[in-house]
Amino acid sequence: MQTFLQQRSKTQFIAGTLLKKGPAHFAAYTSILLLLIFFSASTVCSIWATLSTADSKHKSTNKTIVAPISRNHNGKRLLQNTLNCTTTGNQTCSTRYPTTSTTFEKNDETCPEYFRWIHEDLRAWKATGITRDMVERASTTAHFRLIVKKGKVYVEKYRKSIQTRDIFTIWGIMQLVKKYEGMVPDLELMFDCDDRPVVLASDYNDHDRNKITGPPPLFRYCGDRWTHDIVFPDWSFWGWAEINIRPWEYVLNDIKEGNKRIKWKDREPFAYWKGNPAVDETRKDLLKCNVSDAHDWNARLFVQDWEKESEQGYKNSNVANQCTYRHKIYIEGYAWSVSEKYILGCDSVTLLVTPRFHDFFIRSLQPLQHYWPIKDSDKCHSIQHAVEWGNNHTQKAQEIGRAASKFIQEDLNMDHVYDYMFHLLNEYAKLLKFEPTVPEGAVELCSEAMACTRNGTEKKFMSESFVGGPSIKAPCSLPHPFEPNTLRLFYANKLNVIKRIEKWEDEYWSQN
Numbered sequence: 001m002q003t004f005l006q007q008r009s010k011t012q013f014i015a016g017t018l019l020k021k022g023p024a025h026f027a028a029y030t031s032i033l034l035l036l037i038f039f040s041a042s043t044v045c046s047i048w049a050t051l052s053t054a055d056s057k058h059k060s061t062n063k064t065i066v067a068p069i070s071r072n073h074n075g076k077r078l079l080q081n082t083l084n085c086t087t088t089g090n091q092t093c094s095t096r097y098p099t100t101s102t103t104f105e106k107n108d109e110t111c112p113e114y115f116r117w118i119h120e121d122l123r124a125w126k127a128t129g130i131t132r133d134m135v136e137r138a139s140t141t142a143h144f145r146l147i148v149k150k151g152k153v154y155v156e157k158y159r160k161s162i163q164t165r166d167i168f169t170i171w172g173i174m175q176l177v178k179k180y181e182g183m184v185p186d187l188e189l190m191f192d193c194d195d196r197p198v199v200l201a202s203d204y205n206d207h208d209r210n211k212i213t214g215p216p217p218l219f220r221y222c223g224d225r226w227t228h229d230i231v232f233p234d235w236s237f238w239g240w241a242e243i244n245i246r247p248w249e250y251v252l253n254d255i256k257e258g259n260k261r262i263k264w265k266d267r268e269p270f271a272y273w274k275g276n277p278a279v280d281e282t283r284k285d286l287l288k289c290n291v292s293d294a295h296d297w298n299a300r301l302f303v304q305d306w307e308k309e310s311e312q313g314y315k316n317s318n319v320a321n322q323c324t325y326r327h328k329i330y331i332e333g334y335a336w337s338v339s340e341k342y343i344l345g346c347d348s349v350t351l352l353v354t355p356r357f358h359d360f361f362i363r364s365l366q367p368l369q370h371y372w373p374i375k376d377s378d379k380c381h382s383i384q385h386a387v388e389w390g391n392n393h394t395q396k397a398q399e400i401g402r403a404a405s406k407f408i409q410e411d412l413n414m415d416h417v418y419d420y421m422f423h424l425l426n427e428y429a430k431l432l433k434f435e436p437t438v439p440e441g442a443v444e445l446c447s448e449a450m451a452c453t454r455n456g457t458e459k460k461f462m463s464e465s466f467v468g469g470p471s472i473k474a475p476c477s478l479p480h481p482f483e484p485n486t487l488r489l490f491y492a493n494k495l496n497v498i499k500r501i502e503k504w505e506d507e508y509w510s511q512n
């Protein structure tokens with residue numbers, strides 16, 4: 001089983017599994033309609049306007065920065081704050097970090113739209129708060145419990161995750177705590193590093209029972225419409241050591257450069273996908289759309305062989321060098337796929353095969369504005385039409401590609417990822433109805449000790465994503481929750497656009 005898991009996740013965008021995807025062919029309409037109904041119903045008993053905008057309690061402080069950190073005019077850290085293992089390799093955490101007295105410059109920016117989903121993801125606990133019992137129950141599947149207490153980070157490990165997912169996730173939270181020194185409130189959370197969400201909403205939708213038991217708050221990388229798992233940025237934002245994908249800040253820059261190398265019009269006029277088809281039936285189904293002697297569906301599909309890539313030093317798997325086609329296909333694997341941000345960043349039109357899962361940022365993207373929807377149940381026809389449409393309407397196609405890459409470059413840059421984590425944890429902590437404590441089995445962690453005792457790629461990625469000291473600026477401010485109407489309109493609009501495109505497709509295929 002372990003080998004199988006290793007195999008599978010080695011290929012998250014990538015990958016291969018024996019398990020089938022379940023109701024993958026749920027039509028998009030049905031699920032969105034279901035959601036509409038769900039939201040309409042749930043709004044009756046929710047309090048929409050009471051969530052305050054985040055960090056007001058931090059703004060009035062008047063303290064000075066204890067450890068001055070050199071930064072350039074953009075507030076970026078300068079090089080002397082990079083990891084230095086010579087002096088710090090052995091230090092205990094407590095002597096390293098001052099945890100109070102940091103001031104931050106006011107940040108006038110309101111966070112991107114997708115931050116509003118933080119309110120939705122925590123809505124299940126809005127009325128009841130989060131009790132210790134709820135948190136403890138989340139330990140059933142959790143890989144670790146993470147505690148923030150007075151600015152220090154402690155972890156109690158329950159089991160080893162696949163690859164280094166747990167390590168890089170913990171690393172990411174530690175960097176957050178340093179970036180916003182003194183601002184991350186005391187909390188205890190449970191984190192599950194596996195792919196699929198597990199906290200079934202249907203087990204907790206009875207309101208009376210809810211008060212007694214309530215869903216366990218469990219953090220993980222993706223969710224779906226039927227679960228309450230709390231969505232958090234995945235490990236790859238700090239690097240994916242096993243397949244040599246660098247921390248997001250660097251990849252983002254590479255993609256930006258890559259986009260300049262080949263203009264959209266000069267790219268191959270087809271839809272490209274490269275990945276591991278073994279992880280899910282839907283990916284095997286996608287491969288049937290590859291060009292053949294018999295038919296050209298406008299798709300160019302390739303199998304990613306990670307063993308071979310590893311031997312060849314990953315020179316053919318650099319995501320930034322894969323922006324050479326006008327259209328790129330995103331398709332889920334066993335769950336959401338880490339590849340999503342790399343594909344959307346390409347300036348090409350993303351052909352998004354109807355997804356079942358969501359990560360923390362995808363829910364705010366709109367069809368025809370940021371991507372082109374592809375029917376999961378009839379991929380080949382859908383792809384052929386989409387590519388031909390894009391090649392006919394080059395102006396509009398380029399706009400779609402650019403809107404997505406702009407979103408990725410701006411709304412999903414590393415600063416915003418940290419701000420998302422901050423606000424999510426901050427809002428989560430507000431719901432806790434108990435005093436977070438450090439349990440007996442937990443150990444305090446500090447970045448230097450964690451990174452300096454590693455070697456190879458892991459150490460390299462940690463030093464590349466190391467946050468040397470506090471940010472100059474405070475986080476952006478958290479937008480308000482969706483009004484019930486806004487959310488309804490949002491889903492209705494999405495549904496309409498998808499319907500419109502399916503109509504174009506049907507008309508096209510009735511004539512061809």
Ligand SMILES: *[C@@H]1O[C@H](CO)[C@@H](O)[C@H](O)[C@H]1NC(C)=O
Binds near residue numbers: 062
């Ligand atoms: C901030 O510091 C100034 C000067 O030391 C002091 O006059 C002022 O009252 C302080 N404000 C707050 C909110 O502590």
Ligand SMILES: *[C@@H]1O[C@H](CO)[C@@H](O)[C@H](O)[C@H]1NC(C)=O
Binds near residue numbers: 087
């Ligand atoms: C690390 O710190 C030591 C002592 O301060 C210094 O001598 C050394 O040059 C530093 N190394 C790097 C790579 O900055």
Ligand SMILES: *[C@@H]1O[C@H](CO)[C@@H](O)[C@H](O)[C@H]1NC(C)=O
Binds near residue numbers: 090
């Ligand atoms: C780190 O600590 C260990 C044990 O406490 C000690 O043996 C070693 O010499 C120390 N290394 C440095 C560089 O201080």
Ligand SMILES: *[C@@H]1O[C@H](CO)[C@@H](O)[C@H](O)[C@H]1NC(C)=O
Binds near residue numbers: 290302303
């Ligand atoms: C898809 O077709 C291309 C072109 O013939 C070929 O190079 C590629 O290997 C095929 N992909 C798969 C997964 O068979």
Ligand SMILES: *[C@@H]1O[C@H](CO)[C@@H](O)[C@H](O)[C@H]1NC(C)=O
Binds near residue numbers: 388
């Ligand atoms: C693309 O343009 C050609 C020629 O005008 C037309 O026959 C075809 O139907 C168009 N396809 C799409 C999908 O718009």
Ligand SMILES: *[C@@H]1O[C@H](CO)[C@@H](O)[C@H](O)[C@H]1NC(C)=O
Binds near residue numbers: 456457
């Ligand atoms: C890193 O350390 C592990 C065990 O400590 C060792 O097996 C591995 O070969 C090392 N890798 C590199 C690149 O030094």
